Amino acid sequence: MAIVRMKHIRLVALESDRAQILELFQRVGCVQVDSQADKLADPEWTELVSKPETELEAARSGVAVLRNALEALAKYADVKESFVKKLFTARPEMTLTELQKESFLSEMTVAAGEIMEGAHRISALAAEKGRLENSLASLSPWINLDIPLDYTGSDVLTFSAGLCPPSADIDEMKRLLREESYAEAFLVSRTETESYVAVLYHPGAEEETAGILKSFGFSRMDFKDITGTAAHNIGQLRERIKAVGRETEEAKKILLDYAPGAAGLRQAFDALTVRLQREEAAERLLVSGKVFLLEGWAPESVIPSLVKILERYECAYESRDPEPDEEPPVLLQSGGRFRKMVESLSMVTGMYALPKYHNIDPNPLIAPFYILFFGMMYADVAYGLVLATLGFLVTRKGKPKGMMGNAFRLMQYCGLSAVAFGFVFGGFFSDIVTVLGSTFFNAEWAFPTLWVSPTDSANNGPMTVLIFSLVLGAIQLITGMVIKMYIMIRDGHPVAAVLEVVPWWLFFASIALTVTVGGTYWIFAGLVLLVLTQGYSKKGVFGKLFGGITKLYDITSYLSDVLSYSRLMALGLAGGVIGSVFNSLGAMPASIPVAGPVIFLVIFAAGHSFNFAINIIGTYVHAARLQYIEYFSKFYDSPGEPFKPLQAGTKYVDIVERGETPQKAQS
């Protein structure tokens, strides 16, 4: 249960062995390969080393092709895995060797290329369809014009077609044209936004006609290269659109044929991702002639298995402890019976920040509090059971890894804790038992309450639970201070540890004595003690005294810290009251025969689903906040750099090791 001890490693090996060594490291999954870019800025180093040649770009584009192909299948062939199904199905297990079979990969890459071709064809067809529909829309107002659109007139006649704004008075325009330029205008069609007009006039009257047309806002329509009548063109366009539709369907059918092969594509995607991860690590190496240089970190415990791997190659390596001014990467690892429970708290820690290497693993320290607080705020037997069952099923069936795995594992414990507090505070779908009894059976039922219900003001319920919350808070804060003391003593500052923490406890005790025994001199003694001790790190008598006085301000921060735990009562109570209002709402129409109970069930199901979901978010965040703000401020030193080993990070399959391969350490 601790922050894993790291060793800095350095390796010089042959370029020809590079690919193999990196793949073996990836299988072990416990070596972080550091970037050495700073060396390339140093002229002394650049004389010796240079960046290696890698296949990073090829690996990247390989991954991109498969990703695009999978996206295309999802879009056109409806190959999607539903989120729920993904949660409850475990991913197939494969070894790295099985995954990376070359023949399979090239086959899949070819398939992906063909899928992409199909997808491009579909999008090209969609673009063509869009263009065709645009032309159709612009031609359809002219469908009644039986003059070819490319007709411009003869020696004695000019033909022109165009648009007028809807405000133009076409009859007036016709009259003016007829009277002043012997021209004739026809209204072809009219929409709300446009009037479509054709005009015939003598070429000699060009100027007058143009003048009149201009005054009515006429703008000439340019039909570009269109020949023949509008009706003829429209017929052609419609046929072409139909053909495009058919071609699109055909192209989609081809993609549908690939749909059953999606699983293979996903595997190939993972295989190429794994290769990309190796190439990215290779990019961080330095090369000099026929050898490469690797620098990085590895947990102390895996060094022997790394040595075993490296013994097979011609190479030189060294490992050393981190130097005092170095910040090694941080990996949290737990042992013992509660390992899985404790590690699931990485979800909470990870959302804040990892501790620094020389600090302390917070997971075991927040585990009891987080689970307890969550249960107290979510206190409901039914909700807790649903939550725990959901967490249990997903963990067992879907075997999620990483952050998701932690989330669902934590869900089980938090759910069970909520069940326990549900019994303590008497919550089962809030007060459904009481409501059912009084509405349908005319009986006074009640869910058993082991201690007190926070909604029961007759028995001083809210106050009792509030004080209980504050006491829990005080316990957590004092635990935090003990941890601070432990860290300071461990790091060789025993005197400072006692001076930082113990006077505060004596001060708290003095408040307790003032309240219980009586006599204000207790609290004054406590204050004097704080003033005398809290400035210990300052220089000079006055410095120490002044430092001590300013530290008195921390009293308010302790006060607000403790009060902050009132949220334990507040969130629990709010959830309970909202649930019980849904119950009462549902019970209102219950006297109606048949429909009454049905309405009750509908309101019950909808209301409690909503309350269940909205409270998970709130409870998760507030339980975490108490750790981050109140608890961590007492001892936590962050952020630490997370340990990012070269490992096979896959999305669709789980990598397993079978047979004679180096033991994989937990990470």
Next chain:
Amino acid sequence: MPDVLFGFLNNGWVLAMLGASLAVGLACVGSAKGTGLVGEAASGLISEDNSKFGSLLVLQVIPGTQGLYGFVVWFVAALIKIPELLNAQNQVINMDQGAAIFMACLPIALAGMLSAIAQGRVAAAGVTIIAKKPEAQGNSFVMCIVVEFYAIISFLASLLMIFSISPV
């Protein structure tokens, strides 16, 4: 207060009903505004990428809870406490009780409305987080829930005050 205009307020029952109405009305105004803000921001993103709809919907409903809190306070005041007092006191609620229920409704009416709007702003900004950095969407929820807490405590303050009013 001129009696001609506001004389009807010299009645405990009317005052209590006014309080209950404000609790649900103002809190719902806030929630409508808050969820509306998020909906507007989210629509822009959905028009480009519909796959984020799920997370965006969660963001959008978060400022909706204040309306629910206001509704619960209304329910407890108008459908439980007021009938309880009327039944116990010959269908009369005196001025003090009416004023007390009115006052007790104020926390969720005011804090519910304003916190829903404030939360809507945070959630609307969270839409940007989901657009640019989908892996950080959890953090955008967290920042919304911080605002939620103040709605919860004013909700509880209203509720506990209403519970504490008893028939004479």
